[in-house]
Amino acid sequence: MLEGNLADSWEGSLNDWTLENGVLIGTTDGSVKVNRFITSKIAPVEDFELEIDVWVSARGNSxxxxxxxxxxxxxxxxxVGYQCDVVAATPKYNGMLYEERGRRILCHTAEKVVTDADGQGWVVESSEPPKFAPEAWHRYKVRVVGNHHQHWIDGQKTAEHFDLDPNGRSLSGRIGVQVHVGPPMEIRYRNFFVKRLTPTTPPSDSMEIPADAKKIVPQGGWKNAGKRDANHKLVKAELPGTRKVHRAGPIWLAGQPTAEGLAAAKKAGVKRVITLRSERELDFDDEALVKNAGLEFHAIRFGGHQQLTDEKIHAVCQLLQAADPDNQALLHCASANRVGAIWIAYRVLDGRQTLENAIQEGKQVGLLDPDLEKAAVEYVKQRKR
Known part of the structure; x- marks a missing residue:
């Protein structure tokens, strides 16, 4: 994995890295504002074994x-995806299983965890996390077969995880390495080998969870139960007779849907419709239209930026947070202009997107009014201080 020139085998934030005599070195000066990555150019892996020597500075995080x-x-x-953490200063994190921009901590170091089909984690075994000295070379190993993940450092198992969550797990994807936000740091990798395991093993969809298993409190507390970062890809979609339709996972965004469009949305899995339209702009009963389609109706109404209060943005975002594959939501206004403004706030605060990307997506959705954009941006900035 570390032969030749850096750009021959890797892509991404290459300015953070050098490849010297077979050693991949990542450095930061403490000014990094978001985690940065380089990605191997090899084809995505399914079942595999990975082994690598790792050296990390005392305050490093990779x-x-x-x-x-x-x-x-x-x-x-x-x-976005699974990560074997490298954090020598914190034993309960070093060698654990984390999901970047997803479900976050899946399995602390020295734990055996089952994540059930609903996304709830259960600790079935645990012990004292081993300690590994910083600024020394250690051999890391990752083995993944089906939905069974195992990590080791210097031959000591640091994490074992069974991912039964069909909506969260990934069975294929790319390999990369990270430099993390935080203080100045240095990370070194060498003797980096990946072996594909064939034939691949189908994931196990059931496993007995012992009665004495410990229910995991989600990172950030129970308010985050069942949540993952709201970063599904935003893509164009279609609903009959409906303009400006987009979708990001379980959330649909659109202009005013027709009865035919609502029927199609219901068939696709939508259960909740949220309108932003003010009553004065309507010449029909929008609540009856939605309920006649057999859908749940919510109205957070505002006509322009003067009526777009923090409370209304918060109320819409809370409704969107409840969306999941079994309870999809459709957010609409007349033309998706107001929807685009709400999307900025939701995407930054619940999806951890950059503000710049969220604004771009808001405009893609349908945002045209600069005053609505300003109101959404101000809402985000107040809550990120």
């Missing part, structure tokens, strides 16, 4: 991405 996806829509060279 990670080995695998079965991951490059998401330029979230920021330059951003990777």
């Amino acid at each position: 990670g080995i991405q695998y079965r991951s996806e490059v998401r330029e829509d979230l920021g330059p060279n951003v990777m």
Whole structure:
């Protein structure tokens, strides 16, 4: 994985890295504002074994991405997916299983965890996390077969995870490495080998969870139960008779839907419709239209930026946060102009997107009014201080 020139084998934020005599070296000066990645140019892996020597400075933080996806829509060279953490100063994190821009911590170091089909994690075994000295070479190993993940450092197992969550897990993806936000750091990798395991093993969809298993409190507390970063790709979609239709995972965004469009949305899995339209602009009963389609109706109404209060943005975002594959939501106004403004706030605060990317997506959705954009941006900035 580390032969030849850096640009021959890797792509992404190459300015953070050098490749010297077979050693891949990543450095930061403490000014990095978002995690940055380089991605191997090899084809995506399914089942595999990975072994690598790792050296990290005392305050360093890095990670080995695998079965991951490059998401330029979230920021330059951003990777999303599984990660074997490299954090020598914090034993409970060093060698753990993390999901970048997803479900976050899946399995702390020295734990065996089952994530069930609903996305809830259960610790079935745990012990004291081993300690590994910083600024010394250690051998990391990752083995993934089907949905069974195992990590080791110097031959000691640091994480074991069974991912039964069909909506969260990934069975294929790319390999990369990371430099993390935070203080100045240096990370070194050498003797980097990947072996594909064939034939691949189908994921196991069931596993007995012991009665004494410990239910995991989600990172950030129970308010985040069942949540993952809202960073599904935004793509164009279609609903009959409906303009400006886009979709990001379980969330649909659009102009005013017709009865035929609502029927199609319901068939696609939508259960909740949220309108932003003010009553004074309507010449029909929008609530009856939605309920006659057998859908749940919510109205957070405003006509322009003067009526777009923080409380209304918050209320819409809360409704969007509840969307999942089994309870999809459709957010609309007349032309998707107001929807685009709300999308900026939601995408930054719930998807951890950059503000610049969120604004771009808002305009893609249908945002045209600069005053609405200003109101959404101000809402975001107040909450990110």
